[in-house]
Amino acid sequence: MDTEAPVAVDPAEFRRVFGHFCTGVTIVTTTDEDGPAGFACQAFAPLSLNPPLVLFCPQARSETWRRIRHTGLFCVNVLAEGHGEISRAFGARGDDRFAGVPWTPSPAGIPILTGVLTWAECRLEAVHPGGDHEIVVGRVLTLGECGTDGPLLFFRGRYRAAAPAPPGATPEVVDTLLAWPRHTDWI
Helix, strand or coil, X not given: CCCCCCCCCXXXXXXXXXXXXXXXXXXXXXXXXXXXXXXXXXXXXXXXXXXXXXXECCECCCHHHHHXXXXXXXXXXXXXXXXXXXXXXXXXXXXCCCCXXXXXXCXXXXXEECCCCEEEEEEEEEEEEECCEEEEEEXXXXXXXXXXXXXXXXXXXXXXXXXXXXXXXXXXXXXXXXXXXXXXXCC
């Protein structure tokens, strides 16, 4: 085991380097006695097929995260290409991020933003420390239908859209990850 003191990593350099890792963009929502709440979240991933679990990583001191933790319910809204403005609105500090944003309630009443690529309604399962963030595990309760648009992506500090697959292209192995018969090889 290495006993040397860890080298300090500059936060700006950390952000620059991992800005080269392309991510999808989600809006994580909830609702409580104060109304709907939500925030833009890139740190999201499916975690387990059985049981169906997802994870996301909010800032530990986020007011929206406090509200999600209090309710114990949240909805992950996967943004489609063209939703850059919605992501910007939910990524900025402000009183009413839902102003002018249409939504419908999930089965448990959590906001599903209109026009998202898909969504998942979840119950809080576990919370783990993660530095200045927390690692939140949620059990999926309900899954939404999937749209046909491409995803909203974030890469090197900018929103991007995925290039469409050429007509007649065969699926890549990674296109079938969730349907992979030996899921122990992937997630």
